[in-house]
Amino acid sequence: MSISRRTLLKLAGITALGVTAEKYATAHAGSTAAKVLSKAVGAGKRLTKSSVQKKVRLAMVVDLRKCVSDQGCTKCIDACNRAHNIPDLGDSKDAIKWIWKEPYENAFVDQENFYMRDEFRNKMVPVFCNNCDNPPCVEVCPTQATFQRPDGIVMMDWHRCIGCRYCMAACPYGSRSFNWRDPRPFIKDIDPDYPTRMKGVVEKCTWCDERVDQGLLPLCVEACPEKAMVFGNLNDPKSEVRQLLKDNFSVRRKPGLGTSPEVYYLV
Amino acid sequence: MYDSGKIIAGLVIFIGLFTSPFWYDLSSGTALQTPDLVLPTKADQKECVASLEFMRRDHMALLNVWRTEVVRDGITYYKSANGKEFEMRYTRTCLGCHANTSQFCDQCHNYIGVSVYCWDCHNTPVSVGAGSSAAKILNTKPEILNKSKTQNAKSVHLALEAASQ
Numbered sequence: 001m002s003i004s005r006r007t008l009l010k011l012a013g014i015t016a017l018g019v020t021a022e023k024y025a026t027a028h029a030g031s032t033a034a035k036v037l038s039k040a041v042g043a044g045k046r047l048t049k050s051s052v053q054k055k056v057r058l059a060m061v062v063d064l065r066k067c068v069s070d071q072g073c074t075k076c077i078d079a080c081n082r083a084h085n086i087p088d089l090g091d092s093k094d095a096i097k098w099i100w101k102e103p104y105e106n107a108f109v110d111q112e113n114f115y116m117r118d119e120f121r122n123k124m125v126p127v128f129c130n131n132c133d134n135p136p137c138v139e140v141c142p143t144q145a146t147f148q149r150p151d152g153i154v155m156m157d158w159h160r161c162i163g164c165r166y167c168m169a170a171c172p173y174g175s176r177s178f179n180w181r182d183p184r185p186f187i188k189d190i191d192p193d194y195p196t197r198m199k200g201v202v203e204k205c206t207w208c209d210e211r212v213d214q215g216l217l218p219l220c221v222e223a224c225p226e227k228a229m230v231f232g233n234l235n236d237p238k239s240e241v242r243q244l245l246k247d248n249f250s251v252r253r254k255p256g257l258g259t260s261p262e263v264y265y266l267v
Numbered sequence: 268m269y270d271s272g273k274i275i276a277g278l279v280i281f282i283g284l285f286t287s288p289f290w291y292d293l294s295s296g297t298a299l300q301t302p303d304l305v306l307p308t309k310a311d312q313k314e315c316v317a318s319l320e321f322m323r324r325d326h327m328a329l330l331n332v333w334r335t336e337v338v339r340d341g342i343t344y345y346k347s348a349n350g351k352e353f354e355m356r357y358t359r360t361c362l363g364c365h366a367n368t369s370q371f372c373d374q375c376h377n378y379i380g381v382s383v384y385c386w387d388c389h390n391t392p393v394s395v396g397a398g399s400s401a402a403k404i405l406n407t408k409p410e411i412l413n414k415s416k417t418q419n420a421k422s423v424h425l426a427l428e429a430a431s432q
Contacts, residue, residue, distance in 0.1 A: 195390065213343060
């Protein structure tokens with residue numbers, strides 16, 4: 001079968017028209033959705049964070065003025081390590097870290113003041129996954145093993161993790177650890193309720209999603225003897241986290257990168 | 268046919284070697300060893316989350332759905348066909364009864380040559396040491412379970428939402 005030049009041109013024209021129409025339709029649908037959205041949140045309101053529209057955005061406030069981790073307190077770390085079957089590999093190179101201590105100047109690298117308040121000079125800061133509002137790890141994960149829950153927690157589905165470690169490269173906070181070997185022999189006391197991980201899987205803090213699902217607070221928050229950690233809904237103006245942020249000066253880790261970390265440190 | 272004697276003898280030897288795994292299995296008796304399941308005997312739990320026929324054929328599909336719903340969708344309770352509620356938790360709910368996986372799961376899996384890696388991560392009362400304090404924890408139901416049941420099976424955002432209103 002041969003096509004005449006006339007038929008070919010006709011077909012090409014119809015195809016081009018179809019493609020354009022589809023592009024137009026999707027673009028138009030997008031703008032309608034945006035209109036509905038802007039109506040719902042109030043005209044003229046600038047939205048800077050996607051989570052502002054949601055009812056719940058969980059966040060953590062750490063009061064560094066109360067935290068005594070530089071005096072040797074490791075209660076939050078111990079509670080987390082025990083409950084989540086975190087192995088002690090004895091080598092910092094392949095250590096599994098969910099919550100750990102970092103010197104102030106390392107935790108807040110973009111706040112390099114040569115002279116600063118004495119109490120912060122050698123301050124140890126408890127750091128963990130920021131459960132970012134704009135998480136780069138979620139963006140790069142090829143299997144969607146890491147994803148963001150509606151309440152903002154950046155979750156991990158270890159069943160799906162293929163160990164490519166893109167997320168580790170993407171995370172600017174070093175919050176993710178890789179299991180270079182089977183962690184089981186290195187766990188002193190296995191908590192049977194929580195799974196261990198296997199070789200070749202990335203893991204991180206998930207703000208105790210399993211406890212949050214049961215209406216409980218994350219373990220570190222509960223374990224803190226100084227009540228320096230507060231956990232709650234950032235989108236509720238009456239919540240404790242919002243009250244603390246309203247009344248105190250807070251900093252976040254590397255906010256300039258645009259990840260919108262959701263751990264606020266009161267200094 | 269030329270050299271028929273050699274060819275037929277060669278064929279017999281070839282077929283014999285080719286089918287030797289079958290003869291080996293038959294002679295050693297391992298092929299005839301059918302799965303021998305030891306059913307759990309738990310006083311307070313007499314039935315499974317679904318019918319025997321369903322579980323026998325589709326337990327892996329059920330586990331996949333449970334996994335997705337718990338990890339990704341925040342749904343933690345399962346209502347069985349007869350209206351009974353179960354916490355969707357492999358370690359407690361499934362392995363709570365089928366504690367000895369080698370006497371139950373492995374029996375069929377080994378028979379049909381399926382290798383699963385559930386227990387590389389999920390703890391069983393046997394893997395943490397039967398009779399240890401850890402194993403006892405697995406066999407007792409936590410108080411949390413009753414609390415969250417009344418609250419809501421779904422995720423905490425609902426609970427938080429209710430609290431903030």
